[in-house]
Structure formats: structure tokens, C-alpha cells
Amino acid sequence: MKGFLITLEGIDGSGKTTQANLLYEYLRSKGHKASLYRDPGSTPLAEKIRELIMSFSLDPITELLLFETARSSLVWEKILPDLQKGNVVIVDRFIDSTVAYQGYGREINLGTVNVLNHIATRGRKPDLTFILHVPLEVALSRIGKDKTKFEDKDFLRKVRDAYFLIQSSEKERQIYLIDANREKEEVFKEIVKIVESRL
Numbered sequence: 697m698k699g700f701l702i703t704l705e706g707i708d709g710s711g712k713t714t715q716a717n718l719l720y721e722y723l724r725s726k727g728h729k730a731s732l733y734r735d736p737g738s739t740p741l742a743e744k745i746r747e748l749i750m751s752f753s754l755d756p757i758t759e760l761l762l763f764e765t766a767r768s769s770l771v772w773e774k775i776l777p778d779l780q781k782g783n784v785v786i787v788d789r790f791i792d793s794t795v796a797y798q799g800y801g802r803e804i805n806l807g808t809v810n811v812l813n814h815i816a817t818r819g820r821k822p823d824l825t826f827i828l829h830v831p832l833e834v835a836l837s838r839i840g841k842d843k844t845k846f847e848d849k850d851f852l853r854k855v856r857d858a859y860f861l862i863q864s865s866e867k868e869r870q871i872y873l874i875d876a877n878r879e880k881e882e883v884f885k886e887i888v889k890i891v892e893s894r895l
């Protein structure tokens with residue numbers, strides 16, 4: 697399989713974007729061809745869809761389909777071509793977010809979520825996934841006052857538990873649970889060690 701796909705997952709405020717940026721800069725400094733994307737987003741269409749998702753109150757299925765449409769655009773326009781070129785592709789959120797937020801969080805049938813994830817990604821699974829774990833109170837204090845519709849404590853508790861279930865059930869994948877309630881540099885050291893052992 698060409699290229700290497702790394703995804704960062706975890707509840708809002710767990711530090712994914714911070715670690716994704718650090719990893720991208722690190723890999724480039726080591727001479728790797730690397731790409732950094734966010735899901736939903738990173739194509740003109742997916743960025744528009746991101747705005748729609750965040751600004752409308754949506755029923756769960758419409759929300760699910762919008763996330764999957766954005767992902768399809770990102771996978772087709774960016775991720776698959778970059779992997780084909782042999783890049784290390786880092787994505788801030790991916791399929792596990794949909795299982796956690798729409799599957800467990802919004803209680804949509806998991807089979808439906810998995811089928812749509814498979815269609816949107818053309819079956820390309822991540823080669824390595826980090827789930828960043830922080831206590832809910834820490835995540836909420838990092839987010840601050842400007843909370844989105846996904847950043848309610850009870851909802852995030854369900855999402856947090858879902859990530860634990862994903863990590864313990866998807867045995868055929870490389871999924872690492874990372875204690876992200878530490879200094880950014882400490883968290884990053886652990887991530888880099890794992891990435892280097894896999895590349």
C-alpha cells in the first residue's frame with residue numbers, strides 16, 4: 697500500500713490540532729513528504745459543508761450525510777492522490793469521529809455509519825490512529841466559552857466512551873490511546889516515538 701495515513705481523534709479540546717501541526721512540522725523537518733488536512737474541510741467544497749454543519753441545527757441523518765460528503769471530497773481530491781505520491785498524510789479527525797459522534801453520540805445505527813464511512817473513503821482505512829484522551833473538565837476548560845453544538849458535557853461523555861470502545865474493538869487496526877492531559881511536548885514525544893516506529 698502506498699503512502700501512510702495517520703489520523704488524530706478525540707473529543708473537542710483534547711489537543712488534536714496542536715499535535716497534528718507539531719507532527720506535520722516534525723515530519724517535514726526530517727525530510728518526509730507530508731500533508732496535513734482537517735476533516736471536515738481542506739477542499740473548497742468540504743470547507744463550505746463545514747460551515748453549513750456548524751451553522752444549522754440539523755437532524756442526525758442530514759448531519760451524517762453532510763460529514764460523509766465533505767469526507768468524500770477530501771479523500772478523492774487530496775488524501776488518495778497524496779497517498780499515491782507516497783506522502784505521509786495527517787488528518788485531524790476522520791472515520792472514527794463519525795462513529796463516535798453520529799453513531800454513539802447521535803445514536804445512528806453503527807452499520808449505517810460504517811457503510812457510509814466505507815463509501816466516502818473508498819475503503820481506505822488509516823494506517824495509524826491516535827485517540828487523545830483528556831478528562832471532560834479539562835477539554836471543556838480548554839474550549840472556553842465559545843462552545844459549538846457538539847460541545848455539551850453529556851454529549852461529549854458519550855463520545856469519549858465511544859472512543860474507548862472503538863480502541864478496544866478495532867483490533868485489526870493500529871489505534872493508540874494517548875494520555876493528552878500532559879504538557880504538549882510530553883504528548884508529542886509519545887506520538888513521535890510511535891510514528892517513527894511505524895514509518
Ligand SMILES: Nc1ncnc2c1ncn2[C@@H]1O[C@H](COP(=O)(O)OP(=O)(O)O)[C@@H](O)[C@H]1O
Nearest residue numbers: 707708709710711712713714715838878879880
Ligand atoms: N497539552 C496541552 N496542554 C494544555 N493546553 C493545550 C494542550 N494541547 C492543546 N492545548 C490548548 O487547548 C486548546 C484546544 O487545543 P486544540 O489542539 O485545538 O484541540 P482540538 O483540535 O482537539 O479541539 C487550544 O487553546 C490549545 O492551545
Ligand SMILES: Cc1cn([C@H]2C[C@H](O)[C@@H](COP(=O)(O)OP(=O)(O)O)O2)c(=O)[nH]c1=O
Nearest residue numbers: 707708709735736763789790793794797846
Ligand atoms: C469529522 C467529524 C466531526 N464531527 C464534529 C466534532 C467537532 O465538534 C466538529 C468540528 O470538528 P473540529 O473543529 O475539527 O473539532 P475540534 O473542536 O475538536 O477541533 O465536528 C462530527 O460530529 N462528526 C464527524 O464525522
